[in-house]
Amino acid sequence: MSSKTLERIAPWVTTLILVLLWWLVIVVFDVKAYILPTPGETIQALYQYRYPLMTNGLSTLTTTVIGFAIAVVFGLGLGIVVGSSRLAYCAVYPVIVAFNSVPKAALVPILVVWFGLGFVPAVITAFMLSFFPVVANVALAFSTIEPELTELMRSLGGSRRDMIVKIGIPRSLPYFFASLKIAITLSFVGSVIAEIIGGNTGIGNVMLVASSNFNMPLVFAALVVVGGLGIGMYALFDLWERRFTSWSVRDVASTTTGGG
Amino acid sequence: MSFIEIRNVDLRYGSSASGTLAVSGASLDIELGEFVALVGPSGCGKSTLLKLIAGLVKPSAGQVRVSGREVTEPLKTVGMAFQNATLLPWRTIRDNIMLPLEIAEPHRRTLKQDREKNRAKVDALLEKVGLTGFAERMPWQLSGGMQQRAQLCRALIHEPSILLLDEPFAALDTFTREDLWSVLQDLWLFRKCTIVLVTHELREAVYLAQTVHVMSSRPGRLIKNRSVEIARPRTLETTFEPAFVDVVHELRQAISEGKTP
Numbered sequence: 001m002s003s004k005t006l007e008r009i010a011p012w013v014t015t016l017i018l019v020l021l022w023w024l025v026i027v028v029f030d031v032k033a034y035i036l037p038t039p040g041e042t043i044q045a046l047y048q049y050r051y052p053l054m055t056n057g058l059s060t061l062t063t064t065v066i067g068f069a070i071a072v073v074f075g076l077g078l079g080i081v082v083g084s085s086r087l088a089y090c091a092v093y094p095v096i097v098a099f100n101s102v103p104k105a106a107l108v109p110i111l112v113v114w115f116g117l118g119f120v121p122a123v124i125t126a127f128m129l130s131f132f133p134v135v136a137n138v139a140l141a142f143s144t145i146e147p148e149l150t151e152l153m154r155s156l157g158g159s160r161r162d163m164i165v166k167i168g169i170p171r172s173l174p175y176f177f178a179s180l181k182i183a184i185t186l187s188f189v190g191s192v193i194a195e196i197i198g199g200n201t202g203i204g205n206v207m208l209v210a211s212s213n214f215n216m217p218l219v220f221a222a223l224v225v226v227g228g229l230g231i232g233m234y235a236l237f238d239l240w241e242r243r244f245t246s247w248s249v250r251d252v253a254s255t256t257t258g259g260g
Numbered sequence: 261m262s263f264i265e266i267r268n269v270d271l272r273y274g275s276s277a278s279g280t281l282a283v284s285g286a287s288l289d290i291e292l293g294e295f296v297a298l299v300g301p302s303g304c305g306k307s308t309l310l311k312l313i314a315g316l317v318k319p320s321a322g323q324v325r326v327s328g329r330e331v332t333e334p335l336k337t338v339g340m341a342f343q344n345a346t347l348l349p350w351r352t353i354r355d356n357i358m359l360p361l362e363i364a365e366p367h368r369r370t371l372k373q374d375r376e377k378n379r380a381k382v383d384a385l386l387e388k389v390g391l392t393g394f395a396e397r398m399p400w401q402l403s404g405g406m407q408q409r410a411q412l413c414r415a416l417i418h419e420p421s422i423l424l425l426d427e428p429f430a431a432l433d434t435f436t437r438e439d440l441w442s443v444l445q446d447l448w449l450f451r452k453c454t455i456v457l458v459t460h461e462l463r464e465a466v467y468l469a470q471t472v473h474v475m476s477s478r479p480g481r482l483i484k485n486r487s488v489e490i491a492r493p494r495t496l497e498t499t500f501e502p503a504f505v506d507v508v509h510e511l512r513q514a515i516s517e518g519k520t521p
Contacts, residue, residue: 148342155314156363156418157336166362170350247350247398 037217045217046224052206057225060191060202063119064229067126068187072180074127075134079172080164082135083142093139100132105193112198122194122202129190130183137179141172174248177241184233192226261328262289263454264313264422269322271308282308284479286322292421295448295455297469299462299511301519305480306458310424313456314338326422335422336364339415339453343427345407347399353410354395357382360418367418378417385413388450389443405436409443416451425457429464438496441467445493462508462515467494474511476518484514 019039025031026038033041046053078096081088104125111121145167153163195204203226210218266288272279283305290296298306311317312324315331324331339360347356361367361378371378386392389409399407408428415423425444429437445468448455459465465472466488474484488507490498498504 146344146346148340148344148346151311151314151316152340152342152346153363154316154334155336155338155340156360157334157365158363162363166359167348170348173350245350 034214034216037220041217042220042224045215045221049218049221053203053221053225056201056203056206056222057229060188060195060204060226061229063122063191063195063202064126064184064187064233067123067191068130068184070123071127071131071183071187072134075131075179075183076138076176078131079135079138080142080168083139083172084160084164084168089139089143096132096135104128104190105197108194108197111194117198117200119201121198122191122204125194126187126190130187133179133182133186134176137175138172141175142168145171174241174245177237177245180237181234181241184237185230188226188230188233263292263294263327264288264290264456265323265325266309266312267323267325269312269319269324271305271312271317272320281479283312283319284481286480286482288473288482290454290456293452293454295457295468295470297457297459297465297472298475299459299465299472299515300475300480301477301515302460304475304477306460306475307426309475309480310426310456310458313422314340314424337420338422338424339418339420340424341408341411341415341426341428343430345399345404345411347407347410347414349399352396352398353386353391353402354379354382356399356410357385357413357417359414364418381417382413385416386410388447389413403436405432405440408432408440412444412447416447416453419453421453423453423455425455427459428457430459430461437461437464442493442495444468449492462511463499466490466504466507466511467499472507472511474514474518481518483518484511486511486514 022036023039026036037045078092082092082096083089107128108121108125111124115121115124145163149167150163153167158166191202192204192207195202196208199205199208203222207219207222210216210222266286269283269286270281271283272281274280286305286309288309298309300306308317312319313326313331313335315324315334318332326335347353348359351359358378361371361374367374382395383392386395389412391406391409391413394402394406394410399410402410411428415425429440432440441464444455448468457465457468469488471485471487473482474486475481476483486507490501490504490507
């Protein structure tokens with residue numbers, strides 16, 4: 001087997017080993033299904049509850065993507081402002097960092113009081129958790145533009161808009177896409193937390209109801225669903241990143257060396 | 261009246277009188293089409309003097325005039341090149357060189373109808389610096405020396421009347437650097453624009469410049485100017501001739517004397 005194929009199947013082998021370990025622990029220590037279900041019971045629950053899992057999964061996905069979309073637009077705008085103006089950076093950035101340090105789960109009950117149970121608090125929680133990496137990365141890209149480039153643009157009579165459009169935005173794309181992968185994952189965390197604490201639909205809600213009924217196989221099936229959604233979205237943005245920022249991924253083989 | 265006139269210029273970084281004095285009482289005349297080099301110990305304010313000419317910083321005292329007019333905002337007629345090539349990694353070499361045409365007036369207004377003309381211009385410049393065939397490459401595919409060649413093209417594409425070079429060859433190895441001396445000399449003989457080259461490499465200054473100005477260590481004052489009368493085009497052989505070596509030696513001494521102990 002070539003080393004390339006070996007590398008490709010390696011993560012699947014690791015996953016398989018982990019699942020086997022899970023199963024082995026149950027067999028060896030005789031763990032009851034209402035504590036920890038076997039992989040088989042989990043798959044069975046996935047099939048048995050496929051309709052509620054699908055509708056609730058879709059609901060969680062919708063909440064997550066809406067919260068994420070708001071976070072991206074907001075984060076991009078704020079990141080550009082904070083990264084290109086020193087004054088804005090001084091005024092706003094410490095506040096954003098402070099806000100980011102607040103545990104968002106603690107805010108969900110407040111949001112429930114303000115907006116009621118369900119959709120809105122979940123979207124807001126997803127947004128709150130996921131905007132920070134976008135702001136931070138875009139601001140970083142803008143604030144680390146080489147001073148020579150700024151001088152060059154000024155000497156050419158470039159406006160601040162030229163600077164943002166010609167230099168800032170293209171330069172921040174790799175940072176931006178890297179942040180999207182983190183943000184979409186955090187967005188899932190946000191919506192599921194909100195569904196558990198104050199939701200009436202979604203995967204988080206399914207897990208809450210199932211665990212209070214000691215239906216552990218369903219809890220695990222829900223975990224598999226939300227994990228799958230997270231991985232899927234991550235993979236999607238990973239693919240996108242490679243599409244749009246291929247220039248930042250160096251291909252060593254085609255580098256020209258030597259010769260002034 | 262000279263093309264560029266620097267009169268008793270002080271530059272202090274920081275707002276108060278306690279700020280660091282980078283340049284002190286500098287006076288300098290540069291003629292139209294002249295190739296001038298500024299040399300001096302590191303941190304002596306050579307680069308600051310370039311920024312003063314470009315109008316990127318304002319003097320704390322004194323005056324900078326270009327073609328008789330006082331410089332109060334960034335000049336639109338300069339080309340700049342730096343120690344780092346600062347090419348945009350997401351653009352091909354051609355698109356990198358075109359950048360000034362997209363920004364500077366009046367070129368940006370005629371960008372669309374001049375497409376073919378601009379392409380030809382880029383190709384001509386690339387040929388001049390020995391980069392024919394590299395227009396569609398990405399910057400990271402080029403070696404450091406080739407990136408500097410491309411940077412020179414970017415600095416010249418909008419046909420600036422002043423070219424300001426801030427140690428453009430400092431990060432290169434000796435052989436590459438010496439190759440680029442002759443490239444730059446050719447460009448100047450061809451274009452005859454006014455060039456101000458900041459460097460700490462004395463052989464480079466003497467090889468390229470008509471006049472070499474020596475600055476003292478910080479706060480930078482101009483302590484000597486030396487015109488170099490050696491015939492052009494100068495070659496690598498020239499640098500081993502006694503007349504050349506003498507000038508380098510003389511400048512070396514001036515720099516030693518200008519160092520504050």
